[in-house]
Amino acid sequence: DAKTTQPPSMDCAEGRAANLPCNHSTISGNEYVYWYRQIHSQGPQYIIHGLKNNETNEMASLIITEDRKSSTLILPHATLRDTAVYYCIVRYANDYKLSFGAGTTVTVRA
Amino acid sequence: DGGITQSPKYLFRKEGQNVTLSCEQNLNHDAMYWYRQDPGQGLRLIYYSQIVNDFQKGDIAEGYSVSREKKESFPLTVTSAQKNPTAFYLCASSAANQETQYFGPGTRLLVL
Numbered sequence A: 001d002a003k004t005t006q007p008p009s010m011d012c013a014e015g016r017a018a019n020l021p022c023n024h025s026t027i028s029g030n031e032y033v034y035w036y037r038q039i040h041s042q043g044p045q046y047i048i049h050g051l052k053n054n055e056t057n058e059m060a061s062l063i064i065t066e067d068r069k070s071s072t073l074i075l076p077h078a079t080l081r082d083t084a085v086y087y088c089i090v091r092y093a094n095d096y097k098l099s100f101g102a103g104t105t106v107t108v109r110a
Numbered sequence B: 001d002g003g004i005t006q007s008p009k010y011l012f013r014k015e016g017q018n019v020t021l022s023c024e025q026n027l028n029h030d031a032m033y034w035y036r037q038d039p040g041q042g043l044r045l046i047y048y049s050q051i052v053n054d055f056q057k058g059d060i061a062e063g064y065s066v067s068r069e070k071k072e073s074f075p076l077t078v079t080s081a082q083k084n085p086t087a088f089y090l091c092a093s094s095a096a097n098q099e100t101q102y103f104g105p106g107t108r109l110l111v112l
Helices: none
Strands: A009-013 A018-023 A031-038 A045-050 A061-064 A070-075 A084-092 A104-109 B004-007 B010-013 B019-025 B031-037 B043-051 B054-057 B064-066 B076-078 B087-094 B107-111
Touching (some): A009 A018, A018 A104, A045 A061, A070 A084, B004 B087, B019 B107, B043 B064
Antiparallel strands (some): A031 A084, B031 B087, B043 B054
């Protein structure tokens, strides 16, 4: 699997958009970009994934650059409950394993 | 509600004791997984199962055993051979092997 690089931490103001960057410069053409988050002492929660095109769901938007070497997860209106560790993962479609790195600790402040 | 349940939330193991962690899903998923998470670290795959009555070892299977007798259940036994069992154990499932994995709430295992 390609490796990802994320900032270790970031702060965000409640009600503002949170933009979480992820670099995956060695990603291959058939690897997907997945985002999960983990609130303290809970299981990881799936957020969104994409291959080439930008994606949006009820939780977030995923913006993937044209060269696919980086992506940004956007939480449009951050709330205090969005405080969590966010993981960016690249994964082959037929890979049975998810490889979580250190992630980004996001703290939403009132 | 559809989802994945794990029990118990906390489990205490005595030295030399085998303990079993429960994982049940009602999502009609074919594939199920067990991961281990140590403090401040990512997840490591212990075992996975793509179909009933079949399972494969992950990266850290030593000291663990599993069974998959029913589609909805994938229990994990932590045996006495696992010398460092204290960790957060996470069960996940997916519709098929390649699909998005969804996680349960986890079981925290502590050694007395």
